[in-house]
Amino acid sequence: MSQIKVMLIDDELEFTSIFSERLILRNFDVIAVNKVEDAFTKLRETLPDVILLDLKMPGMNGIEMLKIMRRFDPTIEIIIITGHALGLDKEEAVSMGAFDRLLKPLDINEVIKTIEQAYKKKNLEQRFLKNNTL
Amino acid sequence: MNITDNKTTQMTGLEYYRLFIKKMVILLVIFSLVPLLLINTVLRHYFLSSYSDKVMEHMTELIQKHKQNIDNFLQERLNNIRVLASSNSMEQLTNEDFLKKNLDILQKEYDNAFVDLGIVDINGIQIAYAGKYKLVSANYKDSTWFNQALKSKYYISDVFLGLRGQPHFIVAVKKQWNNKDYIIRATIDFNTFNSMVEKIRIGATGFAFIVNKTGQLQTRNMYNLQTINGTSVLDFLNKIDLQKEDVHAVQNLQYRGKEFIFFIVSLKEGQWRLIFQQEQGDAFSELYKARQMGIIILLCGSIGVILIYYLMSRKMIRFIELSEQQREKMNEQLIESGKLASIGELAAGIAHEINNPVAIMVEEAGWIQDLLKEEDFKDSENVQEFSRSLLQIKLQGMRCKDITFKLLSFARKTDPRAVKTQINDLIEEIVKLSKQRAKYSHIEIKTEFEQDLPELMASPSELQQVFLNLFNNAIDAIGTANDEGMVSIVTKRTGDTVLISFSDNGQGIPKSNIARIFDPFFTTKPIGKGTGIGLSICHGIIKKLGGDITVSSEVGIGTTFELTIPLFLEKDTETPLFKEL
Incomplete structure (x- = not known):
């Protein structure tokens, strides 16, 4: 299985640096971003498979970002990560186009499982799209 | 504004009310007593004067009648003698037998009013006499009555004792005979006359x-x-x-x-x-009685009016005092709930802020764990300790997440709209959310759901709050009280209601606290640990649904909360119950 390209968006450098290291250790291709503007440029440059998006970013609401990103590329699966347990529940997040919502502090195994599920879904969708276009 | 300021203004507020009511009562008393007094005085005056006029009139009439009676009596007696004098000749009159016969007739006719009859000549010598006294030839020359009688044709004398020594008076008629004046006199019995007056x-x-x-x-x-x-x-x-x-x-x-x-x-x-x-x-005895009555009524009325106003004012002051107290209590509650709201906001803020650093901590610990696996530390004697320690950091980090989640359940805005809600799913969700916490506390969760439980019309978020509260309370109650903690949740349908019970085998609730357990701000938890609002909110929500919440508990054994919620409050809602039927 090829490396899954994961983009980690969170305003806290301490979090992104360490968490990306841990993901890299688990054989993921990780692009860590700390700013909203960087997020969009990097998205265009790298075209990740799965995005881990913090809900509370300075400058732009996570939900707003989610919508923009989904519009840019609907095949990219986005997993929302948040510290605010009741700010947004799973169903709401899914209904807004996210693949899932995970609560901080994260359980790395749960995160990996979710990323893999999201990737699988993405691949299935892409294959389906390809078959349809052919 | 500080508390003392607040108190003094409230005190003066109450005093102001007291003064105000006092003034009002005085005014009311004056305004009700003045007309009462005026009416009483005016009516009394008119009544008294007209009544006394009536009495006087009546008396005057009576006296007039009596005067006429007496006058008539005198006039008639005089007339008797006049008739006697004019209808008989002097020869007859001076005949004593004749006189006696006439006296008898007069006495019989007029009830012994006449005592005797006599004829007196001009010289005052009684020449003829009939009666019980021996007064023939008695000399009346110096008697007042005789001299007076000579002066006029008829005469009635005053009462006097006379020769006989008995009170009597004389009726006299002057008659001429042979150019000489004679007096024909009769004595009227004093007693007969007197009794007329005495009557x-x-x-x-x-x-x-x-x-x-x-x-x-x-x-x-x-x-x-x-x-x-x-x-x-x-x-x-x-x-x-x-x-x-x-x-x-x-x-x-x-x-x-x-x-x-x-x-x-x-x-x-x-x-x-x-x-x-x-x-x-x-x-005027009747009049005086009426006057007295008026005064008594006036007095009673005034006392009644004053008493009623006094009692009324006391009641009003009581009422104001009570409402003032209630207001104070409500203010306190408002401050409490205000505090609570800010606590909620604070909690929401903290929850987010805390979870981010905790996430970093957990990741850092995870990173060390990763590194421990990568490098060859297996020989190190402390490697097991490191692993245990790192696992603990991770576990405690997760615990922080649960605590913030619980904290947020109060701050969360609930959606009160009622929709069809499946109770079992709702409880399942709560159990899932709280599983972690239960696991930390070594508490087993047992659920016993009745399958095919009909849906309820209720707000899921409100019910969620209720269940979460009860569940958290159960876990808190077990705490350290029981090493083999167990929370069991049962849903059951009984007739038209759904019964949900949350049982724990925790420390139980003392009897003295049971009655107050649903009161707002009642808590037995240490300061800062409990708000005392949880169960009160539960109570409110369940009551709103038309249901009931009861508690049974035994210290040392456990507590059971039982909720009963009626099915299908809305008639027009198509419901599984009707389908079943």
């Missing part, structure tokens, strides 16, 4: 008497008449000028320590006076 009795103290021009009594002195202002009553009364036939009334005459009323009327063409005397209190 005039009105009330308990009213009686009449007759006086002559010189103020001498003409009737029996029964009542020991005394003096007024130094002069004798009779003199005093005699001095009063009289209109010819009118009854003259003298009121409010102080005498013998009492007030008297006198009626005076002339008799016998002004020669006598008929005087009627009565104690004023007796004459």
Whole structure:
């Protein structure tokens, strides 16, 4: 299985640096971003498979970002990560186009499982799209 | 504003009300008593004057009647003698047998009013006599009555003792015979006449008497008449000028320590006076009774009015005091809930802020764990300790997440809209959310759901809050009380209601606290640990659904909360129940 390209968006450098290291250790291709503007440029440059998006970013609401990103590329699966347990529940997040919502502090195994599920879904969708276009 | 300021303003507020009510009561008393007094006074005045006029009129009439009676009596007796004198010749009259016969007739006819008959010549010698006294040839030459009788055609004398030594008076008629004047006289029995006057009795103290021009009594002195202002009553009364036939009334005459009323009327063409005397209190007894009654009613009315206003004002002050207290209590509650709201906001803020650093900590710990696996530390003797320690960091980090989640459950805005809600799913969700926490506390969760439980019309977020509260309470109650903690949740359908029970085998609730357990802000948890609002919110939500929440508990054994929620409050909702039926 090829490396899954994961983009980690969170305003806290301490979090992104360490968490990306841990993901890299688990054989993921990780692009860590700390700013909203960087997020969009990097998205265009790298075209990740799965995005881990913090809900509370300075400058732009996570939900707003989610919508923009989904519009840019609907095949990219986005997993929302948040510290605010009741700010947004799973169903709401899914209904807004996210693949899932995970609560901080994260359980790395749960995160990996979710990323893999999201990737699988993405691949299935892409294959389906390809078959349809052919 | 600090607390003391607040208190003093409230105190003055209450005092202000007291003063205000006092003033109002005084005003009300004045405004109700003044008309009462006015009406009473005016009515009393009119009633008294008209009634006393009536009494006086009545008395006057009565006295007038009696005067006429007496006058008639005198006139008739005189007429008897006149008839006797004119219808018989002197020869007959001077015949004693004839005289006797006539006396007999008169006595029979007029009830012994006549004592005797006699004929007196011009020299005052009684030439003929019939009667029980031996008065033939008696000399009346110097008698007042004889001299008076000679002066006019008819004459009625005053009462005097005369020769016989008995009170009597004389009716005399002058007749000419052989150019000589003779007097035909008759003696009227004093007792007969006197009883006529004595019969005039009105009330308990009213009686009449007759006086002559010189103020001498003409009737029996029964009542020991005394003096007024130094002069004798009779003199005093005699001095009063009289209109010819009118009854003259003298009121409010102080005498013998009492007030008297006198009626005076002339008799016998002004020669006598008929005087009627009565104690004023007796004459106007009915009037005085009415006056007294009026005063009593006025007094009772006034006392009643004052009493009612007094009681009313006290009640009002009580009411104001109570509402003031209630207001204070509500203020306190408002402050409490305000505090609570800010606690909620704070909690929401903290929850987010805390979870981010905790996430970093957990990741850092995870990173070390990763590195420990990568490098060859297996030989190190402390590697197991490192692993345990790192796992603990991770676990505690997760615990922080649970705590913030619990904290947020109060801050969360609930959606009160009622929709079809499946209770089992809702509880399942709560259990899932709290599993972690239960695991830390070594608490087993047992659920026993009735399958195919019909849906309820309720707000899921509100119910979620209720279940979460009860669940958290159960876990708190177990705490350290039981090593083998267990929370069991049962859903059951009984008739038209759904029964949900949360049981724990925790420390239980003391009997003394059971009654207050649903009161807002009642908590047994240490300060900062519990708000005391959780169960009160649960109670409110369940009551709103038309259901009930009860608690049964035994200290040391456990507690069970039972919720009953009625199914299908809305009739138009198509429900599984109806499908089943």
